Amino acid sequence: MSKVTCDIGISVDGYAAGPNQRVDEPIGDRGELLHRWMFEEAEANAEIIESVTDAGAFIMGRNMFTAGRGEWDLEWNGYWGEEPPYHAPTFVLTHYPREPVPMKGGTTFHFVTDGIEAALARARDAAGDRNVSICGGAHTVNQYLAAGLIDELRLHIAPMVLGGGERLFEGVGDIGLEQTAVSHSGLVTHVTYRATAPRG
Amino acid sequence: MSKVTCDIGISVDGYAAGPNQRVDEPIGDRGELLHRWMFEEAEANAEIIESVTDAGAFIMGRNMFTAGRGEWDLEWNGYWGEEPPYHAPTFVLTHYPREPVPMKGGTTFHFVTDGIEAALARARDAAGDRNVSICGGAHTVNQYLAAGLIDELRLHIAPMVLGGGERLFEGVGDIGLEQTAVSHSGLVTHVTYRATAPRG
Numbered sequence: 001m002s003k004v005t006c007d008i009g010i011s012v013d014g015y016a017a018g019p020n021q022r023v024d025e026p027i028g029d030r031g032e033l034l035h036r037w038m039f040e041e042a043e044a045n046a047e048i049i050e051s052v053t054d055a056g057a058f059i060m061g062r063n064m065f066t067a068g069r070g071e072w073d074l075e076w077n078g079y080w081g082e083e084p085p086y087h088a089p090t091f092v093l094t095h096y097p098r099e100p101v102p103m104k105g106g107t108t109f110h111f112v113t114d115g116i117e118a119a120l121a122r123a124r125d126a127a128g129d130r131n132v133s134i135c136g137g138a139h140t141v142n143q144y145l146a147a148g149l150i151d152e153l154r155l156h157i158a159p160m161v162l163g164g165g166e167r168l169f170e171g172v173g174d175i176g177l178e179q180t181a182v183s184h185s186g187l188v189t190h191v192t193y194r195a196t197a198p199r200g
Numbered sequence: 201m202s203k204v205t206c207d208i209g210i211s212v213d214g215y216a217a218g219p220n221q222r223v224d225e226p227i228g229d230r231g232e233l234l235h236r237w238m239f240e241e242a243e244a245n246a247e248i249i250e251s252v253t254d255a256g257a258f259i260m261g262r263n264m265f266t267a268g269r270g271e272w273d274l275e276w277n278g279y280w281g282e283e284p285p286y287h288a289p290t291f292v293l294t295h296y297p298r299e300p301v302p303m304k305g306g307t308t309f310h311f312v313t314d315g316i317e318a319a320l321a322r323a324r325d326a327a328g329d330r331n332v333s334i335c336g337g338a339h340t341v342n343q344y345l346a347a348g349l350i351d352e353l354r355l356h357i358a359p360m361v362l363g364g365g366e367r368l369f370e371g372v373g374d375i376g377l378e379q380t381a382v383s384h385s386g387l388v389t390h391v392t393y394r395a396t397a398p399r400g
Contacts, residue, residue, distance in 0.1 A: 193212075
């Protein structure tokens, strides 16, 4: 049975992005250091890196797609160049409608204006029997966690303090988390949790 | 060479104690659930549990010793009964002087009113060639981290969200953290970091 998964990198103090997110630093000040393990230890983490993009559809917040606000800049097609790493339908949460944007390699960005549940329904439909992955950022993941809609949360904890920025788990309530797997390389600890809806 | 170590349990959202700390819930609401692994998986974690109290002297904040404030209630000798688990000199940071309190089994509580560096100097002296352990709570650990005085930070990350309480890493600045060991049992992920003073 297919699952809703979420891979997200955080600092030891729980931030998924540093302060001052902007177009030339989309993960904020020092935020890119969260992901050193993906580049400097790619071989040791090959299996996990592959699993991050192993889904039949993806969902992301608008802020992960662009630093822009308000009406769309139609020249902007995300941070990933002509061939994004998703290779599947990717649903961007937004308040501003926009026509779908097909990219090379199978990624098509769809813009969803009617909320997280509608986006998930469309993603599930697009994914068929494959998983749906919630890509981020923290605010989007927190909304899905609070709604009890993520089955498997995969944290990638980097050995650094960000000290500010976008906090994971903010406002999610007393969600259930069952630790199901732990692994690591020198620059990261990976912990997988089975997540369930907030109690009470 | 002896080290300054710190073992501290946190939730996935970075709290070392829940909200509403009080005498009958010293770790705050749901805070005791951080330490389930110590009791429910004691055997699997035997080595780590032993290492937590393997030091020649200990330092803790007043709030870890008592829920009281202001002048001392001289009837109160901590949360641990007649024989605390430290079995060594234990220095309590406070603004209120108090005579040392010897307990059974080798623990003597000393009350230090001249700050974290003075407490550490006394603890180092008492520990000889053994380690000094900073016990907590979060506020005390954060002060020592910010001052660059902890060599080895051992996080014990529990699969739960506390949503509020005492946050580890608050205000510590851009400390250096090098991940040196990772292990786990079902109810916890243990991560050890070599810590260094904040940069800049």
